[in-house]
Amino acid sequence: TKVKGIGPVYAGKLADHGITTFVGLAAADATTIAEALDVSPEQVADWSNQARGLS
Template sequence: MVFELLRTVLGLGSSDSTGETDVTVERRPDDGAAGTDGDAHEEAATAGTDAAASTGSMTEEPPATGAAEPAEAAGPTDGGEAVSVEEVSGIGPAYAERLSTAGVDTVGDLLAADPEKLADSTDISAKRIGRWQDRAEGS
């Protein structure tokens, strides 16, 4: 009697069970949708985490050998003009492709662009583009 009650409550072994399972699929809204801000969600998810604490020796700098890096190996010093927009935090291949269709391929192009006009031609929010420009200037 007790076992039958437990089986019924847990949904096990009931004679009217058809073996079906309900599945709910949740979809993230498009980043271009009005009133949404995917970066705020990402920042909230990573707030309070300390990646350095979990990586330990992986983040330690190797001891200096005394030899300076040659100027050629240091990379371009033109202020990021030829650097791909994908180097900016938050811009992946999909956003880079959308920016490229509007003629923005490099960090220099991104910094020179008007966020409102770029938003109209790429369907990316001007607020997001402004944050990318701030990150590009800071790096």
């Protein structure tokens, strides 16, 4: 992935939750994804901002 901080493990976990595109990541609710992946909402917000720049 081109989003800094998302490697194969997190990419797989995101895919398990139906997020497979930059647009999907940018549109996802940060709190929900953070809880599902056991990361901070701030981390997900950063990924989302990066994804917006790539979509």
